[in-house]
Each structure stands twice: as structure tokens, then as C-alpha cells.
Amino acid sequence: SNQTSVTEFLLLGVTDVQELNPILFVIFFTIYFVNITGNGAILMIVILDPRLHSPMYFFLGNLACLDICFSTVTLPKMLQNLLSTNKAISFLGCITQLHFFHFLGSTEAMLLPVMAFDRFVAICRPLHYSVIMNHQLCIHMTVTIWTLGFFHALLHSVMTSRLSFCGPNHVHHFFCDIKPLLDLACGNTELNLWLLNTVTGTIALTPFFLTFLSYFYIIIYLLLKTRSCSMLHKALSTCASHFMVVFLFYAPVLFIYISPTSGSSLDQDRIIAIMYSVVTPALNPLIYTLRNKEVRSALNRKLRRWL
Secondary structure (H helix, E strand, O other): OOOOOOOOOEEEEOOOHHHHHHHHHHHHHHHHHHHHHHHHHHHHHHOHHHHOOOHHHHEEEEEEEEHHHHHHHHHHHHHHHHHOOOEEEEHHHHHHHHHHHHHHHHHHHHHHHHHHHHHHHHHHOOHHHHHHHHHHHHHHHHHHHHHHHHHHHHHHHHHHHHHHHHHOOEOOOOOOOOOHHHOOEEOOOOOHHHHHHHHHHHHHHHHHHHOOOHHHHHHHHHHHHHOHHHHHHHHHHHHHHHHHHHHHHHHHHHHHHHHOOOOOOHHHHHHHHHHHHHHHHHHHHHHHHOOHHHHHHHHHHHHHHHO
């Protein structure tokens, strides 16, 4: 049976230039603060404001919750390592971080096409929207994607934990991910690579295709059925925020997990991982707050009430 002689890993972080660490700490701490504050505000007003108790904002609340948790899996440890000389993480802590990173990341990847489907029904089937997107269906879809995300991550964390690690324990990343850990494993990792390319590739590509398909049908429907330019602009503007979020999330994810493992640059992977795990979750509330009139109005009402 596979046994590991490595009891901890050393996370090498974002850069090898130690002088940059204080500057990076301030930058990433600011981004994390914006993430927690912005997504927390969206989650709060979606829960507290009765006017936002609709499927669209129910899914937006799920996205805000995912973004907070997704960044929290990696950023606090990264911030600690930027100011500390001890960059160690236990073997169990490393596998746990890997699990929750892929759990929350894959769940968000599956939530985005659900949000696109909601916009499709609202625009293309407005008279049947309340019947199709009923409360029970929304709950079922949400529970399903969270469950699928959990078991997808469990597959990777179990398979990675069963590998033998008998050599160097320096992880060339700022968190424990599958690719850098496979580089440190002793023995055969072909099954792990196949699972990464096939299962994770499917988790990434299928939602992306479904999201694209939803917007394709929305655009075709609007071009064929809507003769008013103002109505066309209004309908498309409701989808613009979600489309921006989809692009910011999927572009780096598809690049890093669909690209060949052997030919990828470690520095390149770290930069791309920062984009989708640190920057994008902080941008999501800004995108939705700035472009969504109902979210802005709800937030203003709550602020005026408290002040």
C-alpha cells in the first residue's frame, strides 16, 4: 500500500523575491477585504431585502457565498506566508485545502450555467418564468451542483492523498493544487493526470458550453422576436454582468486545467491561479453592484436605514 514519508509541504508562494512580499501582502489583503466586504454586502441584501427574493438573486447570493469561501481557502494562508519565514502546511492541511479549493471552484463553475439558464427563461419564456423557475426547482438545482462539486473534489483529494511523497516537499505554488503536488509524487501518476484532464476538463467545459448555448439562444431569440432596439438593449444589459463574470472565471480556468500538464510554466500557472481565485471573486460584487440597478437600490436603502 502507498505510504507517505512527507508529513508537511512548504508553499513557495507567489514570488521568490522576498523584498516584494510586504507590497504583495498589502495588495492581496486589500483585494481580500474588497472581496469579503462586497460579497458580504450582496449576500446580506439578498437575504434581508424581500424585493430580491427571486431566483436570479437567490443564485447571486449563492455566487457571493462561493466567492467568499473560495478565496478564504487560499488567501489567508498566502497572506500568512508573505509575512512569515515558516511556509509549512501539514499533509492533512494540504489535502484539505486541495479538496475545498476544487469543491468550491467546481461548484461555481456549475452555478454559472444555472444562472445563464435563469436569464434564458426570464427573457425567452417570460410568461412561464414563475412556473418553470419555481422555488423547488431552484433548491434542487442548487443542492445538486453543491453535491456534485463536493464529490468531484473528494475524488481528487482521495486519489492525491493515496500517492507516495518520498522526495522534495517544496510546492511551487501559493496553495496546494493537484498539478504541483503531482510533480512531487513518487511512482505512477497517470491515473491522477487522466482524472484531472478528463473529469475536471468535463466539469469546466460542459458548464462553459451550456452557458454559451443559453446566451446564443437568448441573442437569437431577441434578434428574431424583438423589433425594438430599446427592448433589445435592456434585455442584453441584464445579461451583461453575468457574461462578464463568466468570461473572467472560465478564461483562466480553461487555460490552466485544459492545457497540457507537462508543458505548462509554474510561474504562468501561479499568475493565472491568482486571476481566478483572488482577483475574479473580488470583481464579481463590483460588476453586479455597478451594473445592476436593483442591487444598487437595495444597498442604498439599507445604508440609509442604518445611517
